[in-house]
Amino acid sequence: MKLALALLWLIHLLPLRLIHALAWLLGQLAYALAKERRRVGLINLRLCFPDMSPAQRRTLIRAHFVEMMKLVLEYGVVWWSSPDRLRNLVEIRGLEHLSRLRDAGEDVILFYPHFVAFEMCAYRLNLEVPLVSVYAHQKNKTLDEQFYKGRNRFNNAYIVSRQESLRSIIKAMRKDHTPFLYLPDQDFGARDSVFVKFFETDAATITGLSRIAGLARAKVVPAIARREGSRFVLDIYPAWENYPSDDVVADTRRMNAFLEERIRETPAQYFWLHKRFKSRPQGEARFY
Template sequence: MKTLLPLLRPHYWPTWLALGTLKALEPLPYVVLAALGRGVGSLAARLPLSFVRIARTNIGICLPELSDQQRELLVKEHFKSLGVGIFETALSWWASKSRIAKLTQLEGVEHLRAALERGRGAILLSAHFTTLEIGGRVLCDGHPGSVNVMYRPTGNAVLERFLARNRSRQAKRAIPRDDVRTLITSLKANEPVWYAPDQAYRKKGAEMVPFFGIPAATNTATSRLARMTGAAVLPYFQERLPSGKYRMVIYPMLEDFPSDDPVADAKRFNHLIELQVRRTPEQYLWIHRRFKGLTPDYPDYYKRKPTIKTSG
């Protein structure tokens, strides 16, 4: 009980309220949850939030071929997708396997089986789309007790405790992003690891790798991990379909991977993400500051424009 007392401070009450609300709403029909999500997202897109500014900046950087009108429409659609993602996250955490199975289809399982037959584990390489949580849930449901999930710990203690416990219940292990030792142990035990290394990474081993033609601080550890363990690397992407269902695809393991150049390998994966983004542009996580530079030599794309005060 003592360990729970710090989590009951007023600072965390909004988190408890949000989790309780999602838990209470999860049993509603999917069409209702999706409509609620689109409504929440539409409202958020109209507010003066930094997330809206970041999304608008990222879309402008990555998709310069779009007109101003098209970009604004994509920003609005993206926030609707984010809203739906909130409620499908509730499904991912609490819905029964039968309910998840009715909403989703997982393709390419044979590719994962073939990879594991090699006996050296498999890295399921994914990326941060608004459908990320349900993609992880489907993968764990399809391979109960065998899939390891890597995740980025959050600074919110209540949410961190909840996520760690929930993901550990669904997956074999929930591995914090910096726990490389457990990751390697899992691969050497011939287990699959779900891994999404596409966010800005400015720690040791980071390199500036083009993403949509723009240098982005990138984690290049994937090819080194594959070389160290002999694990197969398979792209894994998911998308929300217009029908309201979800399509998850495990692609064949990458050939000639890893190469002798980790930067080239990271560039190759970034290109795969770009192709998926163009399939479902509203579903990519545009609110992340992907183009934060490693050093001050790179542009500050997210710097707020100074407010010009007028006299009189």
Template sequence: MPPQSKQQSAKSPAIPAGMPTITQTHKSTAQAEKKPFQWQFLHPKYWGVWLLLFVFLPMIYLPLGWQFWLGRKLGILIYKVAGSRRRDTLINLKLAFPEKPKAECELMAKQVFVNQGIGVFETLCAWFRPNVFTRTVSISGLQHLVNAQNEKRPVILLGAHYTMLDLGGLLCTQFFAADCMYRPQNNALLDWFIYNGRTRIFGKQISSRDMRSLVSSIKAGHVIWYSPDQDYGLKQGVMAPFFGVPAATITAPRRLAKMGNKKNPPAVMALHTYRQTPDNLPRGKRPHYHLTITPELSNYPSDDEVADATRVNEVLEGLIRIDPTQWMWFHRRFKHGPNGRTGIYK
């Protein structure tokens, strides 16, 4: 748990006099334009998605304690029925924590799914009931981001795939505005639903294929949330250790850091989002979350892309270790090696 002395509360931020608690563009960013509804979404192939929406959306109006209970049950259910995801999670945990006995890794894996089940409700509430999380967050390291923004520098904020999903983005908006990069969903209806939900959180959503919009946001001096913690192979990456395991690591952050002008280059720092409250939230109690922003990476990027990727992985690993079960270990993080697929997930 982050030291209390370093925390800054959304209720009473402890920052030096004269320094803004939020970036200058915060609250002034217009809500992003939503994607229009398409009649093709009524096709039977999308009925499964509609069914899930009709089941889960009404539940977000229950008290948070009930939602946490339901999320826990959902996570346990998925852990039992999603055999391949459970197997991938256990493989990842065994690789990353070889010192832990099998029984402990199994408990960690189960808790990953519990946290993800809760994260489903946290994300839906972030999209449709954002006010329920008012005054539930503290932050440390905000000064690093504010200082960069005051110098008219864009900020590349390196996030990770934590189980609370988009709630992390919503909590950040209590302190600063941000754009985010994303990968479009293969399911068109799901992509429409997620994109429109995120318009309530982010100023701009930039597709990973839309470099023009990305460059525009950087030149405008925005804060851009980018998560480089998944395996996309070596076409645009290098092998670098992650939890002591060689992992295909995307080198996009160092390319983004080169896109600004030389006078005010982008500042690269990392963001950690963390649920401090136990998952079995007592009745009538509200959860508490903590955000951590690390200092800017110095002398980044360097001339060595492997060294840069290793630095990014080390920073993210240190943050994930605060509570490893709040990171999505069910993704195939180690599926590629230097000679192609590793085959460890067979």
């Protein structure tokens, strides 16, 4: 692992165009070798886009492997590049939607789905505002230390362990009205989840966005991270009106519906290799 981190450090010295060219080569290799992940991705696309042909799905997943390899190689950039480089690489659009709420003394949850540019854009945003995030420890100690050190590199983050309580998150949010960067769009099991549509198929979707917003009396502001060529854009949207409602299932479906619209805009940049439909309603056959 130390060798891998040393390679990432060397790679971060390259121009981003060269880093992405290397990622293209590695992405082709990963597509060919990672058969199980490729199978998962193709199943996800079949469930979400049933009208897409098998050939179109294979093309999309191949492109997605390249996008994922870009993410891997970009870790060196986010961990060791200067703040000026990050500012030059990432454009933030709509920051005023977040700033106005904080200036008004509102607490904010940033709904921040799993798009492949999420790390780069999160570090860039952290240069502008403090952030609360939940951290899951890595099995490898060296990698765990690097991830944690990276998250703290600007001394502007409040990191809450996944094992800590919801109270810890809300307490951190209320310190200087610090936005909570929340990624609730994966399958975390049936517990604390409801089955609502994600595209064409029911998916176990955690209700945390609605529940935390209600408990913390916080505004929900979507933020979507994308690559545009060799640069990045973080789009921050206006806060959702009438959210949360008194119907947590409707709130959760609203979250998925918004996410679907954003995925259709850049489908290759969403996390397709995760088993999004792993949990099934009782008695229903498994997909994977």
